Amino acid sequence: MSDAGVWHFLLGDLSWGALPFVRAWRDPNLSEIIGAAAGAVVVLGAIAAFALITTLKLWRTLWTEWLTSLDHKKIGIMYIVLAGVMLTRALIEAVLMRTQQALAVNAPGIVGPNHFAQLFTTHGSIMIFFMAMPFLTGLINYVMPLQIGARDMAFPYLNSVGLWLTVGGAGLMMASLVIGEFSTGGWSGYPPYTELSYSGGPGPDYWIWAVSLSSIGNTTVGINVICTIYKLRAPGMTWMRLPLFCWTSLCTAILMIFAMMPLTLATLLLAADRYAGMHFFTNDGGGNMMNYVNLFWLFGHPEVYIVILPSFGVYSEVISAFSSKELYGYTSLVLATAAIAILSFTVWLHHFFTMGQSADVNAAFGIATMAIAVPTGVKIYDWIWTMFRGEVRFTPSMLLSIAFIMTFVLGGFSGIILATPPLDYMLHNTLFLVAHFHNMLIPGTLYGLLAGYMYWFPKAFGFRLNERWGRISVACWVVGFYLAFMPLYVLGAAGMARRTQEVFDPAFRPWLIVALIGALLLGAALASLFWQLFVSIRDRDANRVPVGDPWDARGLEWSVSAPPPEWNFTTIPQVGNRDAFYWRKRNGDAYLPADDYRDIELPKGTACGFVIGIAAAMCSFGLVWRIWWMAILFLLLDVATVIVRSFMRDTTRTVPAATVECVDRLWLAQARAACPVAREFEQCERNKGLAQWTA
């Protein structure tokens, strides 16, 4: 083998030019320098995190308590941390894109066309696959087992595998900033543009494997959530007593089971085209790109509801708790959730009304699309009626919920416009569409996930988040949203195409500048969210709520200490009503010691999930750069890990009854010592997590 041959065997297609720093050195223009700076942030961030963990001597704790943990609560928190990191990156990219468009009116702006295309591709891919999905999965993971009275998920090990596959995918996204480049084909990656003949290089391959890892991870999440809700509900937790967040989690999980596979298949078939020269979606050789479009949106539309339904569940919980009222129209909310889940499979074609099918087909899908507004409208009314004559407290979560109701309805109106095929022909591929789906997904997903984060944070960490900074953040999210996206409706209706790197109509400039100001406000919203977290951790001792029920809330998750013990429930609760904990408090059955304390069996931590996820990411990296030995080696490592794990028998550990009793009695003593706090004081330091209630 020649010298070059050896290097090619070892490093595949990798070369110095793959590094953004080298590219910026060779061709120092602003666009390349921004790219190199982004790569530097990733590298320096990783080094800083490494150094911090080393100086604090936290590696052992991190490994044994977190990375190898099978505790659904810790896995949930890790998912949300991942979502926070990725949200930061994708939001910065959004600000960069708004800056580019505002500056690039008859001018080149700051980033070149190729760089700009990478920005909108990564922004979309991250926001969906590595922000929204891990965030909602994290919330479901943390909250759902507590709400149904279970000690863990049905498959704790699979849970860890799912987490680390998602982390692996996110790692690929980050790697693409430092090594090589990302796809320029948009988050939907339509071929034939993403085929080898138009998009050579590693970009689309990064996209393919990052998305594949995420979608396989989400399939495992779906299996786990469904099985947990079907099989692990506490005795007496009948279907119609299930908290609404569990209902939305269940429907989301069912959607994942049916909708993630089309995505996995779409990306794998695209990979077959790119790697093996097949002809699924190519222009020549009998390929048919419409197959891809159908596969992608068979996933893509249910995906919209995968990310929105959990937020609907959060709103149901938050609005009920902060209105001190039973959820209005519980049954109708359950039916509406199920109806949305089913209808979500009947509308995928509205994503491509303009792609040449007959008017009759378009009309059918247009009507189906509008039909989804009916169950959604039912929900909106139910939430409003829940607030009606309630004791409403304007906590940050509640403010987000109210902002959601108003903003989401506006987005729904523009959706009706787009669901009408003749109008869609006018507006397709313009910023009107961009405005519409951000108008649905920011209030419909992000606000809900943030509301859930703020609502359940005291449960997870034992202290309240700072409400003042929470309100500042909410104000920035809401005002920032309106400023950033309302101008896009105007621009879209005026004909400005989406994904435009340079703008040639000066009349667009004022609107683009307003949108940029909105994007900067959204950046401020995220910054204040982190500042809120910092301030809250700093002042945590004053804001502790160890008794665990700071909002006089209703579900079983509030019936345990904050943070909950590792085993969640000392004894598995018996459920007699909907809003089980609410009635238990009123009937004097809360905060009682168990009749007898028993040993509790818990899953033991394992490195297998971590190894599987990281090896899958390494295998994918090898595939991206055609480093075949690497791909094969890590694929074999994955297979070997799965097999080795199946031989392990020492997978559980037992918490002795004495420990359980000790922890429980300590908590009960705290509950006895705490002074019950009335609703008007729940956002003060005197809130120790024991609610004052009237029978």
Next chain:
Amino acid sequence: MDGVEGPQLRHAGLNLSHDPEALEQIESDVFGFWIFLMSDAVLFALLFAIHGTMLGATVGAPGPAETFKIGSAFIETLLLLTSSLTFGLASLALKRHQPWRLVLWLVVTLALGLGFLGMEAHDFATMAGDHATPDRSGFLSAFFVLVGMHGLHVTVGSLWIVVMFVQLATIGRDRQVEVNLIRLSLFWHFLDVIWIAIFSIVYLQGLIR
């Protein structure tokens, strides 16, 4: 038929324990696998749909009539259907606690599975010799990926049987081994169902056209 009747009757194959807590655990473990199979079924359904839209996309490359060897496909069908029967017999042996019969029927199942894979590999090699490779046309891409995906599943199933042999030999029969054998049987029968669809829709229908 002992063990199959009486008030304890649950899913077929689940009457492995009389302890209600263990039964619940087994039922949950197996139910999770059913959900996985459901998503796997979606995968194959979509591959069939793509195959259907690609029937005409032969673009000058060999079409179904020139490429399909109905004789060997028929024998493959017989092998796989028989392997489902033998796995059924293995499941009965599992239920009746007959360890040697269990191993025997699993060996026969594995042999039939490997026979199927060998014949399929030979078919693919013959097709490649006739210049019918997946990069020639959309039709051939769809054919190779659909049938190959099934073949990949059978390969995984065969590897799984081997792993179960090792576990039966080293760990012996514990609850996890039992649950995994039940899951494996579901997997194996599922692949049989998929193959029936492949034989009827891909091979028979392809030759009728």
